[in-house]
Amino acid sequence: MSLFKVFDVAGSAMSAQTVRLNLTASNLANAETVAGSPEEAYKARQPVFAAALKAVQGADDTPVPVRVEAVVESQAPAQMLHMPSHPLADANGYVYRSNVNTVEEMVNMISASRSYQNNVEVMNTSKELLLQTLRLGS
Amino acid sequence: MSSVLDKTLGVPAAALHLRAMRTKVLAENMANADTPNFKARDFDFKAAMRQAQSQQAVLVTTRPNHMQPPGGDPQAPPPLLYRYPLSPALDGNTVEMQAEQAKFAENTVSYQATLTILGNRITGLLGALRGE
Numbered sequence: 407m408s409l410f411k412v413f414d415v416a417g418s419a420m421s422a423q424t425v426r427l428n429l430t431a432s433n434l435a436n437a438e439t440v441a442g443s444p445e446e447a448y449k450a451r452q453p454v455f456a457a458a459l460k461a462v463q464g465a466d467d468t469p470v471p472v473r474v475e476a477v478v479e480s481q482a483p484a485q486m487l488h489m490p491s492h493p494l495a496d497a498n499g500y501v502y503r504s505n506v507n508t509v510e511e512m513v514n515m516i517s518a519s520r521s522y523q524n525n526v527e528v529m530n531t532s533k534e535l536l537l538q539t540l541r542l543g544s
Numbered sequence: 545m546s547s548v549l550d551k552t553l554g555v556p557a558a559a560l561h562l563r564a565m566r567t568k569v570l571a572e573n574m575a576n577a578d579t580p581n582f583k584a585r586d587f588d589f590k591a592a593m594r595q596a597q598s599q600q601a602v603l604v605t606t607r608p609n610h611m612q613p614p615g616g617d618p619q620a621p622p623p624l625l626y627r628y629p630l631s632p633a634l635d636g637n638t639v640e641m642q643a644e645q646a647k648f649a650e651n652t653v654s655y656q657a658t659l660t661i662l663g664n665r666i667t668g669l670l671g672a673l674r675g676e
Contacts, residue, residue, distance in 0.1 A: 422578075
């Protein structure tokens with residue numbers, strides 16, 4: 407029954423979007439953290455989504471759920487701030503702020519929450535259809 | 545058994561099955577709306593319905609490498625096609641959310657309509673059986 411597979415597919419998308427939302431929260435929370443060296447500075451993290459490969463090539467009725475393939479760290483350089491009085495400042499008086507772009511993260515957050523809502527709607531609709539099918543003939 | 549039930553319930557039952565499959569395909573498209581390089585898919589409902597109603601004989605397959613001729617098996621899932629995007633995204637994704645939502649809504653309404661038809665036919669059959 408194809409309608410049951412909708413729950414797997416929409417559920418996988420919801421958990422993938424949850425991972426994305428979690429990473430966005432982590433990035434936003436650490437946007438203002440500073441460190442004593444560029445290596446120690448917090449790097450923005452982003453999930454990489456991939457469609458789960460079909461088990462058998464050509465089998466068109468296998469579901470295609472979403473998979474979080476990896477979490478990658480942004481390679482953008484950390485922001486150098488001149489704060490000689492900061493306890494973490496290096497020999498030249500610099501601290502290194504995380505490379506999180508807050509505007510990008512806000513956009514990510516909105517996009518993730520919209521996608522999540524979409525999948526909730528898909529799940530609700532499929533549930534309604536299944537229940538109506540169960541009531542068939544009564 | 546097959547003649548009466550198939551004649552009464554055959555077409556709406558096949559349509560319901562195809563509608564359920566299409567719900568799944570459209571749900572996959574929407575689930576993968578943020579997946580890079582994912583290509584939105586769909587199938588031609590009209591062609592699938594015609595294939596499901598075709599009275600073509602199914603070839604007997606006795607070995608795993610035996611094949612059915614294309615369009616020969618009325619039970620086979622319809623071939624999935626790729627959607628032609630209006631404005632493809634830079635990451636290679638061709639899912640257009642508004643289009644998918646519209647198709648999903650249309651498919652849902654059609655599914656419910658098919659359910660109503662099927663329900664009415666079942667009520668009719670029951671009435672005939674009870675002699676009402």
